[in-house]
Amino acid sequence: MRSHPDLPTEPNARIGRPRSAEADRAILAATRAALVELGWSKLTMGDVATRAGVAKTTLYRRWAGKSELVVDAVAVLFDELELPDLGSLVADVEAMVLRFAALLERPETRTAMMAVVAEATRDEALRKRIRVAIVDRQKVLVLQGRARAQARGELPYERDPVTAAHNADLIFDVIAGAVVHRTLVSAEPVDPAWARRFTRLLLHGASAVTPRP
Amino acid sequence: MRSHPDLPTEPNARIGRPRSAEADRAILAATRAALVELGWSKLTMGDVATRAGVAKTTLYRRWAGKSELVVDAVAVLFDELELPDLGSLVADVEAMVLRFAALLERPETRTAMMAVVAEATRDEALRKRIRVAIVDRQKVLVLQGRARAQARGELPYERDPVTAAHNADLIFDVIAGAVVHRTLVSAEPVDPAWARRFTRLLLHGASAVTPRP
């Protein structure tokens, strides 16, 4: 398999017939639809092409394989994630957790995420693609949330930028990890009650969830 | 696909040539080896059979498919996870996190876990198998850890058994989720420093990681 066509080589990007933007849209939409109906493992390139009303070659001209295509197709779904402003850190985190969980309930996201991550364990390029297309999109929300909480006076300002980055990363992994694990591995619902308990744990620690009388 | 051969039907288990236990071991070992070399998506039943010096039929007589085989092959790896007793809850959690992360660094675990989870999003039977073979094995450790901490007086006893169960589940999802996410999605190492920061967050909350001067 060729590494990653994807980006048209810049220098001679002006000559020849230009790529159809219409096709791009149709393919990504078809991919999401197929993902919902069939799941990752039964989704085939040929089927996506047919649904999109496009030739298989047109897919392969843009994406190197199933993984790359699905990452791009699913990435846009994460754009709808926005940080709510409910006036307090607790409320914001709870709402955020619920929104993220709702996204993971959707069948196209469910399978896609884990499958793509699994595939990425063997493929650095794919890992980077996931980071750029999905992970970084979410990480921004943590940074926004912290900034807002600091502005409200709910969190202190961290002087050392390295420590600040570390903390943001840590909190991001804890939130995303817990929600993903609960939803996909434990396979149990993230409901408002769970979100409340989780938020309390996140903000005040394990000792806070079973408060000493 | 036949549902799940797996266990030899009990009644007539005595007649005919008995199944080779040697074959079982060889197959599982071959599966792990193939997983390391090829990763989930390029691992094939035929290849595993060849490596194990066994006919494909023999595989299908014992497992219904790739997913089931891999789950069983990988499950034993989780048996080596044991809760250390280092005298304090903090030390125990930190050590546990590091051991779990070390397990996830190993290539056979890396790919297998996520891939199998991805596959399971569409398959309730597989989900159950994962729960029994892998998830529950880990969850026990959380319960052990809590019991030990309660014995030491580091954690209060929870009266309500429902609440107790909820809390154990929550803490399990947070620990496992954070480590898995850090390792496989963020693709960054779980080193002692991260383990320390994470443990502090887990026990005392977000406010504790950037302590107010």
Added chain:
Amino acid sequence: MRSHPDLPTEPNARIGRPRSAEADRAILAATRAALVELGWSKLTMGDVATRAGVAKTTLYRRWAGKSELVVDAVAVLFDELELPDLGSLVADVEAMVLRFAALLERPETRTAMMAVVAEATRDEALRKRIRVAIVDRQKVLVLQGRARAQARGELPYERDPVTAAHNADLIFDVIAGAVVHRTLVSAEPVDPAWARRFTRLLLHGASAVTPRP
């Protein structure tokens, strides 16, 4: 493409499931049918497989490609060529020419022969296959015809076996070549009148066809 699977490797020909003779017959029949309907260039392996009610792999397990398959499929048609015994060399040759022409009129033979020969100009193995499967089958008829004519006293016995072989080859190329060329290149019919003129030319030379009064 692997060179030429075709013959099952002899040594271990006893173990495993034996090849289906039924499939062989169905495939060759389907190939001839497809050849009639579609012609060489539009005949596809996939289509033949479908017609034969067989998987594509089953074709490729036996034949290396289209050319090899078609040669074998068409070869049997040449088995029906038999030397008539009409009592005289002239009558025998005329009848033979007409039968051979009739064979070449059939659509499956028409395209197949030339196309396969064309393909063979680049492929020694294929050339050999054609020789064994088709050419030698026809050459025998020339030898039979000569022997019969010699027995009748219509032709002298040639003492030198090398000269005898040369002559047989020459006559074979002239008969087969003329009929093929007339039929496929000049694209004109080989009717009894042409057969009579040709036979006179063959037996008595160019000067005999326009006899001096």
Added chain:
Amino acid sequence: MRSHPDLPTEPNARIGRPRSAEADRAILAATRAALVELGWSKLTMGDVATRAGVAKTTLYRRWAGKSELVVDAVAVLFDELELPDLGSLVADVEAMVLRFAALLERPETRTAMMAVVAEATRDEALRKRIRVAIVDRQKVLVLQGRARAQARGELPYERDPVTAAHNADLIFDVIAGAVVHRTLVSAEPVDPAWARRFTRLLLHGASAVTPRP
């Protein structure tokens, strides 16, 4: 496929940019080169275009497909065939046979001829093109040869023009057929010895090749 572009439609042939004669030459040369290297079946329009330093569109503007292109590319090779005048019919025929055989030894002619003929069995238009471009070019030689032999008194004049035409056609099919069959089907060389034996057969018949003592 559009029927046969080939000739620029006459009416508006004067306006717009004229077709490049340079391109025509380059394409035909490239076709012959590709034919030598790759043979008919592996020759592709795209490859010919690249070799000729020309866009694929430029090919399709002139020829309807591979067959048409190859016929034209190969046809010129037959122009070099000329009837030698060695003073006697026997010598002329022998020389002619050797020249024709030499032409068929050349790889571009070898494959092209048979492949194109094979293709033509399903395509009347292509058949006509072959007749005009190749076959008729050769047939003239037979007519020339006969006229010369008649002038020399080696052959009688045929009164009936229909019979004369029939005879010319017959002799043409026998000569061309025998040489082509010997070269491409029997895959054996046409050397001077064979040419001598063939000529004797052609002029005096089968009884002459193994002369009665």
Added chain:
DNA sequence: GCATAAACGAGACGGTACGTCTAGTCTTACT
């Protein structure tokens, strides 16, 4: 000298077939 009209290069497009691979089943003969 400037518009017109066709040819040109490049390359994307919808298709079709290729030959390979894997899944999971079935058929032999052997253990």
Added chain:
DNA sequence: AGTAAGACTAGACGTACCGTCTCGTTTATGC
């Protein structure tokens, strides 16, 4: 009955060409 071997159906894979199309550019003429 279990087993190794290997043939079987089914269907996806990624590639290669086909012949067409759509660009932007070039090159003749004719007004």
